Amino acid sequence: MSPREIRLSTTPSPEALAELQLGDIVYLDGLMYTAREGVYKRALEDKANIPMELPAESATNFHCSPAARINADGTFTMGAVTATASFRFAKWLPEWLEKSGAKLVIGKGGMSSKDYKAYFVPNGAIYLSTVGYGTGALLGRGVESVEAVHWNEELGLAQAMWVIKCNRMGPFIVASDIEGRCLFERENERISQNLERIYEGTRPATLKRFGETDDKSDELIG
Amino acid sequence: MISIDLIQKTAEILMDKAAIEIPDDYLTGLKAASAVEDGDLSSFVLKAMLENYEVAKQDRRAMCGDTGTPRWYIKMGNETQVEGGPIALEAALRRATANATNGVPLRPNRVHPLWRTDHDNNVGIGAPEIEYGYEPGGEWIDLITVHKGGLFGTDYRMLFPSDGIQGIKRFYLDSLISFGKRGLACQPAIIGIGLGGCKDTCMVLGKRAACLRTVGDRNSDPRIAELELELKELGNSIGMGAMGFVGKSMVIDAHIEVGYCHTGGMQMSVHAFCLSSRRAVARVFPDGRVEYRTDPDWFTDYQRRETVEWELPAVAAE
Structure with a gap:
């Protein structure tokens, strides 16, 4: 069975968000911005003024650094775009979602259902995962234009806030729904049922490590 | 003597190839995996990746937005001579890395671990790594670039x-x-x-x-x-x-x-x-010939030698 494909605005209505189910494939239209640790630190810890009207201009935060350059004439060349792992930003996301009004967070690997329930659901936000990883060239084709690059001098190209106009940009996968259910945890649970069998005929290491777990349903994130 | 300009030019082409063109051996392997994958979502992902490789080549854009941490493996024959010597060689590889980062473009991933300084060109302290290997006989140099995710x-x-x-x-x-x-x-x-x-x-x-x-x-x-x-x-x-x-x-x-x-x-x-196994190789000869390939052919019998001495073949045919 092929997954369902849906076209969505980067400033989606609550109704459109409520429609989305785990595992749906989404293509986006509208403005999105990249923000990761550099932007979060500057906006939330250093209290710098966010150089965009959020969420009026965009309600979509992409955890991404593009393979891109700023040309000598001030124009931009954007090649491939791929997400970076989001769990590392859990420290800043609750405050960011509240402040920015972001409804879509796009990244790699998702967050835990605990995170979704704690601050995605109250803000009416969901998580979209990139596919692959990295369908960088496909996503690059969905970039109609680069509208601006903010904080490039302060943060460098990789951490700057890139504002991207998307035209059917995707594919993305719905990894959390409006009630905070988590696609990756659902899949982990299914896979875990097989793990005891696969570990038969192996033995734990003679020399242990501090903090080591033998519970294979544990995850590295969070 | 191998021209240093030719080395730098070739290295720039390799940076571009590694970022954009999925090596054939990996592509064949992934197609085989895709043919037998029956998980709905997993299957969708593999098909999207196969499409992504085609788009990357058509558009000449990097396969993945995270273009890894570019590095170099350099192999030389015992008789190889590079114009300007090893210092010129390393400078050429660093220039090629910086130029291609801006040219392709690649993501300027490399930053200082503490101060997060980004030169926006993937060059810095210890970056790109340059590692060396040698083979008995031969006057060529193999330039191998690998952009592994980090x-x-x-x-x-x-x-x-x-x-x-x-x-x-x-x-x-x-x-x-x-x-x-x-x-x-x-x-x-x-x-x-x-x-x-x-x-x-x-x-x-x-x-x-x-x-x-x-x-x-x-x-x-x-x-x-x-x-x-x-x-x-x-x-x-x-x-x-x-x-x-x-x-x-x-x-x-x-x-x-x-x-x-x-x-x-x-x-x-x-x-x-990873899914964008980025590697590209070229052998450069003293007469100016350049042969591109994707197999680094690094682990020769000589690289895996077990004994004190290495017996050279009777005739070193090149």
Whole structure:
């Protein structure tokens, strides 16, 4: 069975968000911005003024650094775009979602259902995962234009806030729904049922490590 | 004497090829995995990746937005001479890395670990890494660039002889499953395993096993070759596929490289070379010829030599 494909605005209505189910494939239209640790630190810890009207201009935060350059004439060349792992930003996301009004967070690997329930659901936000990883060239084709690059001098190209106009940009996968259910945890649970069998005929290491777990349903994130 | 300008020009082309063109051996391996994958989501992901490789080549844009941490493996024949010597060679490789980062463009990933300084060109302290190997005979130089992803999928553990193959399998599964969840390792991947050496060499062996051998290649030791196939099968039996979804494609191939180690230990490292296994190779000759390929052909008999002396072949035909 092929997954369902849906076209969505980067400033989606609550109704459109409520429609989305785990595992749906989404293509986006509208403005999105990249923000990761550099932007979060500057906006939330250093209290710098966010150089965009959020969420009026965009309600979509992409955890991404593009393979891109700023040309000598001030124009931009954007090649491939791929997400970076989001769990590392859990420290800043609750405050960011509240402040920015972001409804879509796009990244790699998702967050835990605990995170979704704690601050995605109250803000009416969901998580979209990139596919692959990295369908960088496909996503690059969905970039109609680069509208601006903010904080490039302060943060460098990789951490700057890139504002991207998307035209059917995707594919993305719905990894959390409006009630905070988590696609990756659902899949982990299914896979875990097989793990005891696969570990038969192996033995734990003679020399242990501090903090080591033998519970294979544990995850590295969070 | 090999022209230094030709080396830099070739290195720039290689940076471009590595970022944009998926090597044929990996592509063939992924197509085979896609043909048998029956998990709905995993299958969708593999098809999207296959489409992504085509789009990258059509548009001449990088396959993945995270273009990894570019590095160089340089191999020379015993008679090779480079114009300007090794200092000029390293300068040419650093220039090529910086120019291509801006040219392709690549993502300027490399920053200072503490001050996060970004030169926006993937060049800095110790970056790009440049490693060397030598072969008996020959006047050529092999330029090999690898842009491996940098954050997930690699681990090291000190095992002991008493851990045995059972312990190797345990640590292998632990690494694949823990980094495979949520697809952090960007699987299905070429898994490289280093066994033995010292801690640093164990890591080097495993990384080279992942990045410098092609899909389908087997270790010259038949018993190690057998273990490689066994580990490939084991990894694909976990029940996990692309992005950590239910599926059966985790490992496109498993490569093991060994080095002699301390008598009491059995060091082990695991490395995952991702869905955008970026590598490109060129051999440059003194007469100006350049031959491009994607097989680094790094692990020759000479690289794996076991004894004190190396017997040169009677006639060094070139």
